[in-house]
Amino acid sequence: MNQILSKSATVAGVDIDWWRGAVIYQIYPRSFQDSNGNGIGDLLGIVGRMPHIASLGVDAIWISPFFTSPMKDFGYDVSNYCDVDPMFGTLSDFDALVETAHGYGIKVMIDLVLSHTSDQHPWYQTSKQDRDNDKADWYVWSDPKEDGTPPNNWLSIFGGPAWTWEPAREQYYLHNFLGSQPDLNFHNMDVQDALLDVTRFWLERGVDGFRLDTINFYFADKELRSNPALPKEKRNANIAPSVNPYNHQEHIYSKNQPENLEFLGRFRALLEEFPGTAAVGEVGDAQRGLELLGQYTKGNEGVQMCYAFEFLSKETPTAARFAEVFADLDRVAAEGWACWAFSNHDVMRHVTRWDLNPAAARAYATLIMCLRGSVCIYQGEELGLAEADVAFEDLQDPYGIEFWPEFKGRDGCRTPMVWEPSNRNGGFTTGDPWLPVSPEHLHRSVADQESEPGALLHHYRRAISFRHSHKAIRRGSHGGVFAYGNVLHFTREHEGQEIFCAFNLSDMPVTHALPAGDWVTIGAELGSTAPGPDGNLHLGPWQCALALKQ
Numbered sequence: 001m002n003q004i005l006s007k008s009a010t011v012a013g014v015d016i017d018w019w020r021g022a023v024i025y026q027i028y029p030r031s032f033q034d035s036n037g038n039g040i041g042d043l044l045g046i047v048g049r050m051p052h053i054a055s056l057g058v059d060a061i062w063i064s065p066f067f068t069s070p071m072k073d074f075g076y077d078v079s080n081y082c083d084v085d086p087m088f089g090t091l092s093d094f095d096a097l098v099e100t101a102h103g104y105g106i107k108v109m110i111d112l113v114l115s116h117t118s119d120q121h122p123w124y125q126t127s128k129q130d131r132d133n134d135k136a137d138w139y140v141w142s143d144p145k146e147d148g149t150p151p152n153n154w155l156s157i158f159g160g161p162a163w164t165w166e167p168a169r170e171q172y173y174l175h176n177f178l179g180s181q182p183d184l185n186f187h188n189m190d191v192q193d194a195l196l197d198v199t200r201f202w203l204e205r206g207v208d209g210f211r212l213d214t215i216n217f218y219f220a221d222k223e224l225r226s227n228p229a230l231p232k233e234k235r236n237a238n239i240a241p242s243v244n245p246y247n248h249q250e251h252i253y254s255k256n257q258p259e260n261l262e263f264l265g266r267f268r269a270l271l272e273e274f275p276g277t278a279a280v281g282e283v284g285d286a287q288r289g290l291e292l293l294g295q296y297t298k299g300n301e302g303v304q305m306c307y308a309f310e311f312l313s314k315e316t317p318t319a320a321r322f323a324e325v326f327a328d329l330d331r332v333a334a335e336g337w338a339c340w341a342f343s344n345h346d347v348m349r350h351v352t353r354w355d356l357n358p359a360a361a362r363a364y365a366t367l368i369m370c371l372r373g374s375v376c377i378y379q380g381e382e383l384g385l386a387e388a389d390v391a392f393e394d395l396q397d398p399y400g401i402e403f404w405p406e407f408k409g410r411d412g413c414r415t416p417m418v419w420e421p422s423n424r425n426g427g428f429t430t431g432d433p434w435l436p437v438s439p440e441h442l443h444r445s446v447a448d449q450e451s452e453p454g455a456l457l458h459h460y461r462r463a464i465s466f467r468h469s470h471k472a473i474r475r476g477s478h479g480g481v482f483a484y485g486n487v488l489h490f491t492r493e494h495e496g497q498e499i500f501c502a503f504n505l506s507d508m509p510v511t512h513a514l515p516a517g518d519w520v521t522i523g524a525e526l527g528s529t530a531p532g533p534d535g536n537l538h539l540g541p542w543q544c545a546l547a548l549k550q
């Protein structure tokens, strides 16, 4: 039905296609494991917990930023791209992390935030001084309009205008996020070269790839034209909460510029010098996300994968929604490659967001592992952690502080991992955690679930293992994705292997027909059901049926 089939390819003995269908475990380092008692997770903490990560059977880890930073946006504001912030450790700790991960056969992807820096970055510190210095054009500067106001109507995702005044230059600078995150000027080739040097630095240090932050924000319109208003009926809250006026604009000039692809082409050419490396680009756009995904992942001209926002939505994805997303993907990104996630460090944890009961949480875990594309799971997702309740006094996220209480920010999904129930910090730290450990999380700790055979943690392991042991599920094409009422129905196919998948995404039992052919039930360990004596599938609430064609 769709898409080019992916064949495994090796270059110099390296599987350069390892990322296709891979399962990537996202680590938010501040909250994973503290090794020195300062209440903040660190790189050596990750090293110590590598056995847990390996036990999940994931292919790779993506570590959110650990670079030198004033931490105004918790590391997404970088002041030195080529060093580790002391709170996270040192470069040699990072080397130890890579070595340990590789020892377990796990790839390491790091999070490059190239679109903007911290205002403490030396590039910005120079740039802001006057209009003639050697970095004067490294950021997006603009004269005010005649009446002194900013050059256009662009808004910051984190609230307020996207422009802040710099008295020393008597000019405004652009920031799509916080005022302390000035946007780099990608129209300047020196900026691009400097960022590619940063990328090379980490490739030479042995990383296997990158998660690229906000890749559709790299370029701003050269003429700085105002964005048009977005009609109310076209708004959705996929990227920013509904109370955020950022949703009122169609961001055709402040982001999504065609030049993005040119830079991604240069980036890809650099990756090709290091066979087996890959990148997943985050594309944040509420209207054109999949279309951009198609452009940015087509052929070898951009990144290998794009991180899609479709299932980070507030609304629970129904069978019809999955069918719609895959139909759209086939239409606008047939040659592209998506990377799916239900949870991450920016959104409310999905068991809370979608109000999932345990059976539903299992069903969605099995389902994401059966989708075409690659998959990111977020630390704690394997434990079924719910969104933590963080009191206003404990809030750290500037985004939440700005929009409280209508939007509580991102701290509720960033509270520390829970490793053991016996101590009130869940084994995360011996000190005071930077965000409180949720008391409700303690009974869902790794140690608790290890000893309980029916726990979700084991289900995630089984679902990941199922994905890895069936090439059609991991890398195959799909023969269309269909919704029949609450049943999501699709087949996956690769090199002669064909697998049928059906998911009852509801609390009600349902009868569903198997497609014609000779099928053998597989995935009993995931609760997959065999057809009844009448030849039909009788799916219990949230049950799946997985079958291999003979």
Ligand code: BGC
Residues within 6 Å of the ligand: 073, 076, 077, 113, 177, 213, 214, 282, 284, 345, 346
């Ligand atoms: C990251 C956020 C960050 C923003 C600005 C993203 O999309 O995931 O955590 O605040 O980019 O860098």
